[in-house]
Amino acid sequence: CAAADDTETAATTTTEETTATETVAAAGSVLESVQEAGVVRCGTRDALPGFAVLTEAGEHEGFDSDFCKAIAAAVLGDATAVEMVDLETADRFTALQNGSIDVLVRNTTWTASRDGGEAATFLQPNFYDGQGMMVAAGSYASVDDMNGAVVCVAKGTTTEGNAALESSRLGLNWEVRSFDETDLILEAFIAGQCDGWSSDVSQLTGFRSAYPDGADALEILPEVFSKEPLAPAVLDGDTQWAQVVNWAILATIQAEEFGITSANVDDFLTSEDVSIQRFLGVEIVTDDGSAVLDPGLGLPTDFAYQVVKQVGNYGEIFEAHLTPLGLERGVNALWTNGGLLYAPPFR
Numbered sequence: 001c002a003a004a005d006d007t008e009t010a011a012t013t014t015t016e017e018t019t020a021t022e023t024v025a026a027a028g029s030v031l032e033s034v035q036e037a038g039v040v041r042c043g044t045r046d047a048l049p050g051f052a053v054l055t056e057a058g059e060h061e062g063f064d065s066d067f068c069k070a071i072a073a074a075v076l077g078d079a080t081a082v083e084m085v086d087l088e089t090a091d092r093f094t095a096l097q098n099g100s101i102d103v104l105v106r107n108t109t110w111t112a113s114r115d116g117g118e119a120a121t122f123l124q125p126n127f128y129d130g131q132g133m134m135v136a137a138g139s140y141a142s143v144d145d146m147n148g149a150v151v152c153v154a155k156g157t158t159t160e161g162n163a164a165l166e167s168s169r170l171g172l173n174w175e176v177r178s179f180d181e182t183d184l185i186l187e188a189f190i191a192g193q194c195d196g197w198s199s200d201v202s203q204l205t206g207f208r209s210a211y212p213d214g215a216d217a218l219e220i221l222p223e224v225f226s227k228e229p230l231a232p233a234v235l236d237g238d239t240q241w242a243q244v245v246n247w248a249i250l251a252t253i254q255a256e257e258f259g260i261t262s263a264n265v266d267d268f269l270t271s272e273d274v275s276i277q278r279f280l281g282v283e284i285v286t287d288d289g290s291a292v293l294d295p296g297l298g299l300p301t302d303f304a305y306q307v308v309k310q311v312g313n314y315g316e317i318f319e320a321h322l323t324p325l326g327l328e329r330g331v332n333a334l335w336t337n338g339g340l341l342y343a344p345p346f347r
Helices: 002-027 030-037 063-076 089-097 112-117 158-170 182-190 201-209 239-258 265-270 274-280 303-310 314-321
Strands: 040-044 052-054 082-086 120-122 127-129 131-136 150-154 175-179 196-200 218-220 228-230 233-235 284-286 289-291
Touching: 030 063, 030 239, 040 063, 040 089, 052 063, 063 082, 063 239, 063 303, 063 314, 089 233, 112 120, 127 201, 131 158, 131 201, 150 158, 150 182, 158 175, 158 196, 175 182, 182 201, 196 201, 201 218, 233 239, 239 274, 239 303, 239 314, 265 274, 265 303, 274 284, 274 303
Parallel strands: 040 082, 150 175, 150 196
Antiparallel strands: 120 233, 127 228, 131 196, 131 218, 284 289
């Protein structure tokens, strides 16, 4: 029966993917609808410290929130022209497939099965992460010490499978308990029903920073036991929109490499460096005349300028939201500093 159920589920998923992709093809590029509506609908969340939270004024702020704004700045020239759509974990891909959102920027791991099974096209990761374990301070020194532990995770995430695999690999016999919402994990953890809380290290760091008993009551163990590239995603079948979102993200990375920030970007408008002129959409004067680089993406020629001026470069975004949590750049540093962040040429 299990095999039959799996076959039926796979067939249903494939049908949903095909329908979603056909809908995009029939409707034309998302870029056109976004430009017509004057707003980018960005799927995100509202309760992950550092990445996306609601302020007392009801505004979204955080690392992911800024990338939603960067996309709006690139496409519409206005970082505020974005509608933040809060989504539960289980609803992320459904919202993308049914057209409720234009882009998903919600700390979502890029995996082969999601790439192939959720009608989603993943783009340049905006954060390279890995799964870890959070415990009560002083309770364990290492994951290896957690034999027979109850490990709590969020349902519908890569965390579930990773925890089970790690338990099996180390022979630790964990009881992995899944919860629909992180608030429920928090309640269970406080009630002593969880020996460990496993998730991406970035998420654990954010939740630890807002823990009711203070961050010092918790400890994140040193082991990282998975690769979790967190990347924005768009619906399959729309190459132009995927390129547009991708290059908006890449603009933040290239700006940092150039040393261009939101504070000094206007000074670079008079730079004699042709690479910077191309990047910012400045008129390039040559012996044959003058021109502005238009890469043919469907974006305004000054899209990178707008992203940096209104939102900032990658380092600024990281410094504003993740550094205060205690997260270090690590692999999220530029390639020139030993990290993984690398932007193709803007030419």
